[in-house]
Amino acid sequence: MSFTSEVKNELARVTPSRRCCRLAELSALLHLEGSLHLKGPLQLAFHTESENAAVARRMFHLLKELFLVTPELRVEKAPRLRGHNCYHLYLAQEGLGQILNELGLLDDSLYPVLGVPARITRRRCCGIAYLRGAFLGGGYVSRPEQPAHLEINVQHAEMAEGLRLLMERYSIHCQVANRRKMFTVYAKNRREQADFLALVGAHLAVLSLQSDAVVRELRENVNRWVNSETANLEKAVEAAQRQLRDIDVIESRFGLELLPESLRAVAQARKENPEATLRELGDSLQPPVSKSAVYHRILRLHRLARELQGSHP
Numbered sequence: 001m002s003f004t005s006e007v008k009n010e011l012a013r014v015t016p017s018r019r020c021c022r023l024a025e026l027s028a029l030l031h032l033e034g035s036l037h038l039k040g041p042l043q044l045a046f047h048t049e050s051e052n053a054a055v056a057r058r059m060f061h062l063l064k065e066l067f068l069v070t071p072e073l074r075v076e077k078a079p080r081l082r083g084h085n086c087y088h089l090y091l092a093q094e095g096l097g098q099i100l101n102e103l104g105l106l107d108d109s110l111y112p113v114l115g116v117p118a119r120i121t122r123r124r125c126c127g128i129a130y131l132r133g134a135f136l137g138g139g140y141v142s143r144p145e146q147p148a149h150l151e152i153n154v155q156h157a158e159m160a161e162g163l164r165l166l167m168e169r170y171s172i173h174c175q176v177a178n179r180r181k182m183f184t185v186y187a188k189n190r191r192e193q194a195d196f197l198a199l200v201g202a203h204l205a206v207l208s209l210q211s212d213a214v215v216r217e218l219r220e221n222v223n224r225w226v227n228s229e230t231a232n233l234e235k236a237v238e239a240a241q242r243q244l245r246d247i248d249v250i251e252s253r254f255g256l257e258l259l260p261e262s263l264r265a266v267a268q269a270r271k272e273n274p275e276a277t278l279r280e281l282g283d284s285l286q287p288p289v290s291k292s293a294v295y296h297r298i299l300r301l302h303r304l305a306r307e308l309q310g311s312h313p
Contacts, residue, residue, distance in 0.1 A: 003143040005052060007197065007205045008136055012054035014201040016129050019066065024126040025133035026062040027103040027117060032137030032154060033059065036100070036112060045092035046100065055136050056087030063091065067099050116162030127166055132200035134163055141193060141205070144212030150174075150193045151186035160185050172196050236277060243270050243298055246305035253308045263304075266297040 016022050033055070034048040050056040056073070063069055072090040100106040104117025121127040134152050142149040154160050160176045160183035167174050167185070172195050174187045187193060190209070198206045247267045250256065256264050269281050276284070282294040 007202050009054045012058040021129035024120050024129040028130045028133030029137045048089045114156040115158035144209045148190040148193045153182050246302050249305040
């Protein structure tokens, strides 16, 4: 099951307590999932289809609960869905125009309303319910491990702009694009994605996003630490090899015995401990010296080796 389907299944179980919110949710659902047909003079029919059983069931129950009507339900195999079920709801009866008018899908003259109906989404709670219905009807959200992407696909520019403005009301910033004769309201930001899902009630989905974000951040921190340690180790090994080469140059020209005691002790300690750090070299000396002191002695050995190499006949 896709992450989008999981989110829709979770949202389909959200039950607003107020009738106005259930009306708003059903209004958005039918607007995005439905189509209106004119069967004859003043005879209307309404048809919806959904590939998600939970969404179809939600529309069926809301219609029956709010308007005491029982839509005809058909389940068909859809070739475009690779043989998966597609759920169709048919509603054709007297008074359908009044029902669609109350839902904000038809105006008082029974003309289709293409945008977000203002009277349906006037209250804050109803606006949230409308966005939930819109996502149930035409939404998509990427999986937590994928790049953040949230979108709602609609047929009309008026609806796309209306949804964008409605989201702005709740500080969720989206953009609108025209794609393949459809309009898409989308956001490609993890924060907008999580804020929207939390707003409409998909709290389990938000926890999944947050959990993945924590795991990803932890993995990135571990990788950074490992990379840093690896780089430091490579630098230390390279530096130790360079120091050993300097010591070999000095030893091959006149031996280590002629070096001052402080330099001879460091050179001998490096030869005996080729993988030791400067601090470890300092601790191995008698008496122990600081890392800074070892560094300056190593630097003197390096300068001496360069002088010897420069004076080589």
